[in-house]
Amino acid sequence: MKNTIKRLLLTLGILAPGALMAQDATISTDTAIYFMAGFVLVVAVLVLVVAVIVLQVLKTIVRQEDEKKAAVQGIELPEPVSFWSRFMRKASDAVPIEEEETVLLDHNYDGIQELDNHLPPWWKWLFYMTIAFGVVYLFVYHVTDTLPLQQEEYDNQIAEAEALKAMRLKDSPKLAIDESTVQYVEDAAALASGKQVYDNNCSQCHRSDGGGSIGPNLTDEYWLHGGSIQDIFTTIKVGVPAKGMISWEPLLSPEQMQNVASYVMSMVGTNPPNPKAPQGEVYRAGEPTEEALPDSVQTVAIR
Ligand code: HEC
Missing domain, CATH: 1.20.5 (Single alpha-helices involved in coiled-coils or other helix-helix interfaces)
Known part of the structure; x- marks a missing residue:
């Protein structure tokens, strides 16, 4: 069975783009169904086109016969009305210009007159369809709650x-790391990855040695937002947007934030040359800090 389908699909390769994929040893059922549906569609369209052509040819032959007969009898045949113009006449229900007199209303305002045309049927049907749609919609969404x-x-x-x-x-x-589970990671690989994140994203404001420029010195023991690993992680994650430090959460993965926070902690006490003046409170491991949260979080907490 599978082989038959495969062969069929290969034949189809000429018709359906992408069918070449079918040369792979296995074809998923889904793909097979899509190809079959595509095949049926193509065949249906072809049949339709052929039917229309045959009909057209038949019509021409019949017309020619009629014209011959009419010529023999000396009658003139009326011009054939095309399907399209008949359809348009039906859809618009328009009165031809020559017959407009029949729908002309008898009032006349300064030479402006009015025709009493019908509403175009195509428009009326569209209107009825919206009503039907509305009823079905109401029923499905609000009465039965089906959808x-x-x-x-x-x-x-x-x-x-x-x-x-x-x-x-x-x-x-590792994706679940947050301010409550973050840990100071000491292994070389994690710190190296933290350093890379730092060099790429943080050094322009905190200097590559952490001595601080636009952002504070990260190597001293003074912290604006706390110096524990949780504090540093939170500062990085939430940021201090008002002071120019963005929230890094959208840009760094939780693991990257843990690594870079650890790298920042590892820089404490390195005493780089020309450091920025200390800012904030002294933080030493184990001691509680007063300003443990970034401003943005604090404001929320106060309210
Ligand atoms: C556009 C400049 C800029 C960039 C880039 C930047 N920071 Fe900051 N950062 C600041 C500023 C400014 C502050 C001070 C915020 C304040 O005054 O409250 C700060 C504060 C900090 C703090 C808190 C310091 C303290 O004293 O509590 C840490 C930690 C920190 N940044 C780490 C990072 C890390 C890690 C990165 C890279 C992922 C980074 N920063 C990228 C500007 C920046």
């Missing part, structure tokens, strides 16, 4: 995303 409304659709998508997130976090716990 979800916007809010429900949104909630479903959020739930789906949450489930996906939970699954991914389970797969790789």
